[in-house]
Amino acid sequence: MKNLFNALVIVLFAVLGLTLIWVILELQPPTHVHLSKQVLTQLDASGVTHPVTAVLLNFRGYDTLLEVMVLLLALLGVLAQIGKREQRNLSAWFRLSQPYLQVLLWLVRMIVPLMVLVAGYLLWVGGHQPGGAFQAGAVLAAAGVLLNLSGVLPSWAEPAWNLRTGLVFGLLVFLLVAAAVMVVASPGLLLQYPPASAGMLILLIEMGLTLSLGLILAGLFLFLSGDAIEDEAEK
Amino acid sequence: MFDPIPWLILLPLAWGCLAFLAGVGRGGRLAFAGLIIQLALTIVLARQIAMEGARHYAVGGWGAPLGIDLYVDGLTGVMLLLIHVVTLPLVVYARAYFSCQAEGVGYFWPLTLFLLAAMNALFMSADIFNIYVTLELLSLAAVGLVAAAGSAGPIAAAVRYLLVTLLGSGAYLMGVALLYGTYGSVSLTVLGPLLAATEISAAVFLAAMLMLTGLLLKTALFPFHFWLPPAHGSAPAPVSALLSALVIKASFYLILRLWFDLFAPLVTIPVAQLLGGLGAAAILWGSVLAFMQVRLKMLVAYSTVAQIGYLFLLFPLMMLPIPEAAESALQGGMMQLVAHALAKAAMFAAAGVMVLSAGKDDIALLSGMSSHLPLTLFAFALAGVTLMGLPPSGGFIAKWLLISSAVNGGQWGWVAVMILGGLLSAAYVFKVLCQAFLPPVAGVKFKPVRRVLEWPAFLLALISLLLGFRSGEILSLLGGG
Amino acid sequence: MSNLVLDLLLVIALLWSALRSLMTPNLFHAVVLFIVFGLLMAIVWVRLHAPDIALAEAAIGAGLSGALLLDTVGYLHKKQRESLS
């Protein structure tokens, strides 16, 4: 019975896959709307010169607003799972018992400052070439993960107010900018930046986001990796 | 003129962030205050819709297809009003509930506020990719809430729920990708006319299929209902109420929207019949399983499975060639949606109080509840009246409209299903009531509960009951947009 | 022409790593294969003229997800050892 079901599912999805491929090959290019051209023609009004950033933070900035909320939400879900535990720097003790990690530690001390620099650079160039808050945040987060793995940075427990502030800082900046623009510059219009100050506002938002995204992404790892220690502590 | 639309999006997000900032278990008061403000905004918006009709709102001022468009019409207005009216009593309830039982309170408030934000954004969105993001926001918030209770049962349910809902979103997003590939836009306002004007390619068929299947998965229509009862049945009661009353309605709303706005050129009667048939199966199967449950909250959760079925009967009925029949089918379906949301919130809230008082989720322990918590039981019964579709509830008006649509179209099969479904729901509702009327078992002690826990359920049930008398307003708002 | 060959090789590697990471009996291998899959995806994004995505995929898709998964595998193994002993 189980096997029959499995076979059925596989056949069904094989058919679906083949249909998908056939459909993709058959498809005519769109003739009515040419969005990428519109992006290029409106690029000047967006405040940035890199099209992807323009889409991400201006044309479809609303998506991004919701998306960072999704990220925070996932972190909330993670936090709800880790429960209360004391913040203890067991990590170093736990991991450094393995000698080869000493090498890693040395490497990390070299690499992390570099990564922070890279994040800053990515953030800055995002306006005119590939890069931006997400990539910068991800690099920051990766730095955090490395620090944790090498035992420098302990795993996080229940966040205190300062960490919480850091986690939502960028999101609040985003919301505040949106609200401020709506009250001051273009009343009743959501996320409609005045073209003159759009670049500045986007950079402001991106800076906030870089910090918070970095913290949130790092948090996904740092909060989770703690429960091995928690089990250790229980024993 | 003051425009509440952007505030309805920004404010709940801000509440969510602030509630998180406030810390563990905090934010109840903020939620209450925030919801009152939002309810006021929603009422303003509904009045605007009623007077000026549907309208578009271009976020960022770019306008579709470059930017993201929002769209509000009567249906949006009804849904927005509904979620705020349902949530406000539940906020009061949840504050009292978590003061009795701290389990699961952790990040309840920010999660709930984000849930609301997601629904607000979802109902107003007119951009299928933006809808994908709101769907994810909604799903992750819902899963986080289910898992917050923090024992093995709820977590297993939450994992299942998460995987199912991710699969659903995946299928939906694949559909979006295909549509973008075909037409070069993700805006409903652009796509709708394009679909109607051009020849439909196979890709669009496939996209429609994927998107609808994904949403059906999230709506838990039979046979995709397997994840719902454990998730809704094992979450803390305020969460169950929110999920059962509102969250599944969000994906149903999307189905409705896509069905009529986007895929209207390619819906056929057999597909509609198929959806109706699944709905009918859901009604019968869900009701029977609800009756067989031994846990109160599982019973209520299975009742949701059954009640969802009614919503899907409107698809075949809408295809009837008689305009009046089609119209009353839509009206009936929407009334069912509204009435069920109110009643199910009331029912879960009442069930939560009873479980709290009995100490364990077991129908057999309810003996004597009628003298211990008469008000809560009364609320449960009133909510049951709506689910059974008995007058004067909103559920009755819904059933009246649906049945009259089916009768006018000569669709006797659907009539039989609805009648039978009503009787079956009476069976499971009265299973609980009968048990509660029995004299208490010797030695069983009920814990006293705070009075403030009892009133929200009663209020919600009362609204769902009296809704029947005000259904004219709801339907005129629905038609006005 | 060489581009086409490169594309096809990438596709094959992509499909193979995806399939293997789902099917291979060893969980640790599966996660490593998944990280490989992520890195391959990053290359694909470069091929698709999407350096933004390539960066994000490498950092988030392969890096962070990989780290999370590896950590979980470690946790799982620890749990299993505990339950055995």
Next chain:
Amino acid sequence: MNFNGSLPLLVLASSLVPGMIIFFLPESRIRLRTTLNLAGAVLKLLLIGYMLWGVQHDQSYVFRYDVLPGLELIFKADALALLFVTLSAALWFLTTLYAVGYLEGSPHRSRFFGFFSFCVTATVGVAMASNLFTFFIFYELLTLSTYPLIVHRGTEAAIRAGNVYLAYTFTGGAVLLTGIVWLYGLLGQVEFTHGGVAAILGSEHTAQLQVIFLLLIAGLGVKAALVPLHGWLPQAMIAPAPVSALLHAVAVVKAGAFGIIRVVYEVYGIEFVQTLNLLMPLAVVAAITIIWGSLRALWQDDLKRCLAYSTVSQVSYIILGVALFGPTGTIGGVVHLVHQGIMKITLFFCAGNYAETLDVHKIIEMNGAGRRMPWTSIAFSVAAFGMIGAPLTAGYISKLYLSQGAEMVGMAWANWVLTASSLLNAAYFLPILYRLWFENQPQMWLHERIHVRGRWETHRLLLMPPLITAAATLAAGIFADTGWSPLFWVKLIAEVEFTVK
């Protein structure tokens, strides 16, 4: 909304509002609860009295509210409605008095009286409903509000009876709903109209109309306890005596019978029903019910169960009267709506008295109870004779008109049914009366509850109501020809129904 329009609402509110307040009163506020109840009942009677006067002077009392476009809530106090409203309001007043005495000291009284008031509200709503939609709303509300009363004691048996009751009535309600919705689909929104409205549909709808009629009658027949849909009624006698009294005399069974009257006269129109060839089957079903109920009553040893089967039989007199195609039969049927109400409520009051005072439930235990409780037994005897149809009682009037009506339309077999039923009634009531009066009472009443007894043979609140209704039974028979009798009022109604063409 003018004053006349709001009167029907006020009549509803006069029991709904006290009911809602009572529901939330703590158990200990006995005095306030009783005051509220009685004040509501008196207010209702006064309002109805005013409307009775008004209707005789050509006033109309109509309340309309649009639930949806094309779906109106209409209350109208027409002559037929007022007949039923008066009956239920008067009997509610008495039953409340009775219930106050009966339930003294028992638990959950706030709940009981709350639902009791809801139940009367629903009955009044059924009476004043002026289209099928409104009728159905209150018809179902009646089911809901009576259920908690039936299971009030909370015993296994009561719950089981409640389940049977629900199974029957909900199914009936669903069938009725189907019929109503179907009819709305054909006719649109239709108010109850003298002489009916369905006749306007052409002959191509005949078959549909016949099926709808069947659905409507089947749905209503459940509450009216037409055989074979009567199964719930004998079970429901497990309820406390005041509830049984109300259920059998005014609320539930009467709602069914009243609905049938409305459907036959004011939706289809009696002549149209005749042309659809549906009157005869209805008469046959009624006749079978009459005989079957009486026969079953013969075999019962439990007093209340015996009375319950008697109700099954007696209510179908009303249906039979409706099914006799002519004004005289109509008068007999409709007047029996009132007459059966006052007689049957007397019997149940008395049965409650025996049970409550002497703990007598079985018929064989009633030996000599007449000497111990003479007043109760007198009332019981009067009502029993009324049921048999003895002269000077209300029952005689009903049967007289019924048999005349049957003769006038040439349905002689109906007369045979009536005669047979009378004989059967006598066959189960007379032995009871014999036991009451002529058998020796036992040495002592084993379970007599001394504490309920005051200066009288039983609690005075238990004694007064049956005496009043017994007196009314006699009065309705003796003064049938005066202007204040139910008969007079029913004649007015029948005139309207038959001369409208």
Next chain:
Amino acid sequence: MSSALIYACTGAALFVFGVTGLILLSHLLRKILAFNIMGSGIFLVLVGLGQRSGTPDPIPQAMVLTGIVVAVAATGLALALVRRLLHFTGEIRLPEEP
């Protein structure tokens, strides 16, 4: 056939792999892997189809960026839940359907 189209077809295949794995595999960690593969497949289709003609299209690229972030968020949450389940039950599979 442009390289974008090749990748779009690959995306379709990956999507199917992912969905099938998500449904059939019982190990929760594998399900999470499958979900990520499914997501990558969709992203490839989205960008690949959009860039069939060869010119880069920033709109789907921005969407995919959003999608990647959403996917990692979901992965994080899923892993947190799975670890918790593991902590409570010692199982890494879901109990059979009730």
